[in-house]
Amino acid sequence: MDGYHQHQYLEGEVRIPSGCAISGIIDRSGKRFSGGDAITSISVMHDRSNGLGGGFAGYGIYPEYEDFTALHIFYYSSEAKRKTEEFLEEHFDLINLSKIPTEKHKAITDEPLIWRYFIMPLPTKLVSSQLDEDEYTARCVIRINKEIDGSYVFSSGKNMGVFKAVGFPEDVGAFYRLDDYKGYSWTVHGRYPTNTPGWWGGAHPFSLLSYSVVHNGEISSYDANRRFIEMYGYACTLKTDTEVITYMIDYLHRRQGLALEEVASVIAAPFWSTIERKDKEEREALTYLRNTFASMLITGPFSIILGYNGGLMALNDRLKLRSMVAAEKGDKVFIASEEAAIRIIEPNPDKLWYPIGGKPVIAELYTTGQGGAHGHQLPVSGL
């Protein structure tokens, strides 16, 4: 920018608070279903987005490549593509590569080149790095995003993929032809940013490895969280809440090995007065976690749905400053910003409730863990 001509800020140049809509669906039996339900669900919350970002994460969508990392990459120049592919060739075996199929849509414009790669680390490189595969892959992804101008990896998990763009989420779903994909769980996000970044990478979900986060809120702890997590090799280049939340979850869950409930008790820690009332063992554990990872407490309004291989976790800030509803019908669990977004795809849930602030709702494949939608629940009657 030359400081004279007007300039629209790019994502990452300024911090952009967003309001949003989120929705998530999982079939705990592992039965795969198309992205169509997620599109329908988010479309009734149209007014919670403003057309400046929408996106999906689908899990179980690449069973034929489940052992390989699927990279989804935006390229803004062929030079960026060349550099990135050079970097990938240096560090990975490229099993398959192709453009991601899209369909022209009048509301989705200015699309970058959108490519997909199935990769695995070069064995010799991996060994000499002394890292495990996840850490190796994560570092490479962060490096591409930080260092190669015009190239942005927006999905880097296994048997999962993120699809996002600038536009309303239902249009984004049509653009990526998500009806053609089948997964056992889907999350979706419609964005209402206060600025007009117009950059595809800034849409949500935000993802690292197989973690993806959709988020509604504006966290007041952002810079405390960012400056802390950046100590551990993460680079928050987008200046968005979702990015920093994803990195914190990756750090706590993958690198520190905390269980998801423990992760929730760090980022949405119970009040000290609540901790005081717990029995000794729980009190000591909660105190330890809150004290040890004090700088990862998130304050301010948020509702998030974390997607991971085998499950979804929904979490509200501890004051519940953002709406979030959960429901259950047979094997399916639904989570959304508004009840209407659930009822449009499941008019008669067996159970519907408003999760309490700070208490995670975790829904996993029966084969993954405990199954069920557990966590504290407030049954809602008469609705």
Added chain:
Amino acid sequence: MAINYLYPDFEVQRNESRCITCRVCERQCANLVHHYDAETGRMISDESLCVNCHRCVSLCPTRALKIVKTDHVFKENANWKGEVIQDIYRQAETGGVLLASMGTPKPYPVYWDKMLINASQVTNPSIDPLREPMETTTFLGKKSTSIRRDEQGKLITETSPQLKLDIPIMFSAMSYGSISYNAHKSLALAAQRLGTFYNTGEGGLHEDFYRYGANTIVQVASGRFGVHPGYLNAGSAIEIKMGQGAKPGIGGHLPGSKIGQDISKTRMIPLHSDAISPAPHHDIYSIEDLRQLVFALKEATNYTKPIIVKVAAVHNISAIASGIARSGADIIAIDGFRGGTGAAPARIRDNVGIPIELALASVDERLRAEGIRNQVSLVVGGSIRSSADVIKAIALGADAIYIATSALIALGCHLCRTCHSGKCNWGIATQNPELVKRLNPEIGSEHLVNLLTAWNHEIKEMMGGMGINSIEALKGNRLMLRGIALCDAELKILGISHAGA
């Protein structure tokens, strides 16, 4: 009069129509400014002795007194100001080092006043502390770097020793000797009632105060006064004093006149002998020596107390702090150059060291750059004057705050900056029993409790305004600050944007 006659700085103005010659002023002034003239039946004053401490003004029942700055001037000169000329006269006459007390009065930039705090509007809600929990509890100490579990997979929750503070503010080191027994007792009582800590300073711990150990930080300084195993184990933490913001690079000197019976016993030195703290610790000439003292103290206390290393803010502070963080210390305390002192050479106080705001910003950033910020807590002091300063310090990256001058002002100090005379009319910086008893520890502690309770209310209001309901989410949250009228270099060091950006 000599050619270098110094005209008094102040004039004592007495409203004769109000004065009832009750002679309170005369009895209250340890500097002997006032006396009764029997011949005229009037009070007269020798203003050359006045230090402008307001004791007489505050106690005059008819408000007949006020102290004004003299309008006697040297010929105006922007370079050779009156005080410069007077200092030269003083030194030409005495050949001595100029002594001063409390923090520097020089007009250096106060960066606290050049930072503004954020508040929520529209995109996220502010939080009302009267309706919602607002947490200010802070733990100081080293945090685990990785999670450990037992065979059953349960978290191992053992940690390095931690200090738990109900409010993120502690009373920083002031020795018994530099301040009075009653001042110390006021601080101890207040710390106990507030759920925080006071600090013995380098003068040892009076035997009466061992009972406040749970709220005490004991200090080990270069003079090692009053240090013995019982002392080390009496408090909740041990502070190694390497330096003080008001006088970086030099030690201390408590004149023998102040070493009475009690102080001699507490400091474990002979009666009326000068208590001289050397400039360096003579067993610490390098960083590896510091590590040895840190672990010697941990050994002496069986690894039950966090060790604080206190240093003055000097030019290379971030590298020094990084070294301390790797020396085994649990907490680093940094004292800025505007911090107070009971006595210091004026030239050192006014010219050596750097402002705490810049030191804090740079240390916090360096420790993060090296990935070791969570291994050590950061406490800063050196002229924290209000709850707003506290908020700004925490947002820059401090875990907690040390206050001392603010605490003394709450006890009645009027900042006359003559502590080194030992004639504190408010009973704070004196060992004269007649003066000491003017400070009632019950009332003193109540004022301290009031002050910090009020600050804590204000902290909660400002946090709520930012949409933050727990102090840890404010720590290092520099987006909550904007600079005003700062240049690029200053903004870069502080790690904040300019207002409007």
